[in-house]
Amino acid sequence: MAKIEALIFDLDGVIVDTAVYHYKAWRRLADELDIPFTEEDNEQLKGVSRVRSFDILLSLGRVEMPEQEKTSYRDKKNEWFVEYISSMQPADVLPGVTEFIHDLKSKGFKIVLGSASKNAVTVLKNVDLIEVFDAIVDGTHVSAAKPDPQVFLKGAEAVNVAPENCLVFEDAQAGVEAALNGGMFCVGVGDPAVLHKAHWVVPGIGSIEIKEFEEKISSL
Ligand code: B16
Ligand code: MG
Secondary structure: OOOOOEEOOEOHHHEEEOHHHHHHHHHHHHHHHHOOOHHHHHHHHHOOOHHHHHHHHHHHHHOOOOOHHHHHHHHHHHHHHHHHOOOHHHHHHHOOHHHHHHHHHHHOOOOEEEEOOOOHHHHHOOOOOOHHOOOEEEEOOOOOOOOOHHHHHHHHOOOOOOHHHEEEEEEOOHHHHHHOOOOOOEEEEEOOOOOOOHHHEOHHHHHHHHHHHHHHHOOO
């Protein structure tokens, strides 16, 4: 039986809903480039790196451009995104997440962030959650994107816990695959039809009862 010692959290879609700000910024860029871009299209960008996200956007519009130009558009999108997240506050943390993380930290679990975002530290500071993390691994530390397990393996290593003793919380399919590829357990946060590969799926962290959670992980 596995003994879970570290809990690794994805950021966007698990702790906060920054997806709305990513969408707003990508949409603004798409409008500027005359690329039709819907909320449904935006689903493809969730959990995906900024570089890959822009390539997906360009392919939706069948637009090609030199690498240098791509960099300046990506920078522009990020400037807008940073402006949007600057107004985030503790109340923007998804329901029940702050309590859940603090409770489990006080029970001795290592709390780790595993996010593709290069803005993760800014977001965690704005919502006043940065202090609770024992380790933060984000888009500034990794070279391979999810479903590659690098981001989670680095997180496990940072708190000195073996992958088989880690449990990842993820809202994106690529993120669930990354956790499994790393030999970790995974709780899917969102739609069971999308996240069916996870060990179990919840609609949101707020719906998890701590007692039930402890029972569940002790039977893994
Ligand atoms: P940035 P996560 C991901 O965060 C987002 O889901 C994804 O939409 C975004 O493109 C990516 O971070 C990179 O973000 O542009 O801020 O570096 O879900 O891995 O926490
Ligand atoms: Mg996510």
